[in-house]
Amino acid sequence: MFDLFYKCFIEADRYNMYLEGLLNTVIIAIGACLLGVIIGVIVTCIRIVPKTNIFVKILDKIAQLYVTIIRGTPVVLQLFISYFVLLVSIKFVADGLIVAIVTFGINSGAYMAEILRGGILAVDSGQMEAGRSLGLTWFQTFSKIILPQALKSAIPTMFNEFITLIKETSVAGYVGIKELTKVQSFVTIQTMEIFMPLIIIAVMYLIIVLGLQYIQKRIERRLTKGDRR
């Protein structure tokens, strides 16, 4: 057992391969998460501002379409499409990592948008009415009253989305990106072992996810503590 572990992890400094894969996975997940939050915020803004003119209405339709398409198709498919069709056809020889970050970013943007919007819609409409009837503008009320309350409920869920993202990036290996899951194939080629590298990788994911979940719990506790201050 230990021999097997030694062979697959330590012999010939193979742990470097795992660490490189892990690093790529983390880079993709963090990059995609940041991009996702940015896209999510923009999409949410478009979807919730009062629809006062046709321009906003059209943007809203586009945003809706984006969310529908992204959430209605598998992420692997989105990855294939952006990798093979979009990037190859326009002869943009991009770094695989960037392709993955952009694809997962666009993907998680749709989920982030839905989480944020859900958080905003969950805030009692009386809060906006109270702000408006004091003479505050829609934007003043939104930024001072609605958004802080929405974030309080949305941030733990958004963090959850990040955890999901870490695991989801494992499909990036399908398009040749050296992320953590893909490491198995390299190790297998060198050692002819399949099972042990898979277990090692699984344990690595598990440790990361458990760590993140611990952080999430603490964030959640801090956010709700504000209620009773």
Next chain:
Amino acid sequence: MTDANVKNNENAIVRVRDLHKSFGKVDVLKGIDCDIAKGEKVVIIGPSGSGKSTFLRCLNLLEQPTKGEVWFGENILTPIDPYMHPQIIRLSKVYKNLLKKSKVETPDLSEEVIDGAVIKIIKEDNLLEKEKSGAFKKAIKRLYAEKIMNVNLARQKVGMVFQHFNLFNNLTVMENLTLAPVKLKLKTKAEAEERARTLLKRIGLEEKANVYPSTLSGGQKQRIAIVRSLAMDPDVMLFDEPTSALDPEMVGEVLELMKDLASDGMTMVVVTHEMGFAKEVASRVIFVDEGKIKEEADPKEFFNNPKDERLKEFLSKVL
């Protein structure tokens, strides 16, 4: 209603003209006319679903009226409703054509009578919908440009108290009271806090300045919501069933504060089911039913001598 008519009521803070509001196909308000004078305490009663809240919310444009006008002092908050302005109607082609025809058909009537009749017909048959006359449109635009008031500015002067308090949950009591005056640059932070402390002292809750609303009782929440409005130094305050969501033992403290405001001379419009409050405080009671004002009178007359059948029935149930 002539423009002169709109202006002549010098003391009116709020003037409502032929106010209509529908939600989709449902007509909730079907033509309400109402003036609220400075210092008046108007109590509105009526059965559930009759449109009392909708009426109140139209006064500060939380709901956009479908038709009619809402005036705040000398300024208008809604678009101009041409039917309310005879001098504008007279510029329309419809008016001119009808006037010519009527003069030929009834030559023996005086000009004044014909004018009145034509305007009445135009109003009743909504004949201005397709009016294209340039002078007519220009007159509407000009009057609007002259009278329009930014809704946000108006709302600073129209306080609103809600059934469910609607205190800002993410802010402390102090922040609830100071947010709007400071954000809107009406007061410095120090001035606003000074005022807030005075107001909190007035309702005996100064020790609650730094707590969050979730820790307060219903009665405390509503009293703080009331002083949050007061912190804007409003000209008029609207109350939408301010005690309906409260446990019975907390109703008293809120009504006391409202009576206190009333005796300070605050102009108030109150939707409530508290008939005792209406009898004691109101200068005028209005019965709203099926989207219309069915009866309005001073409280003595209103309660002792109701005329409308629906009001009699309503009073027999609630008294």
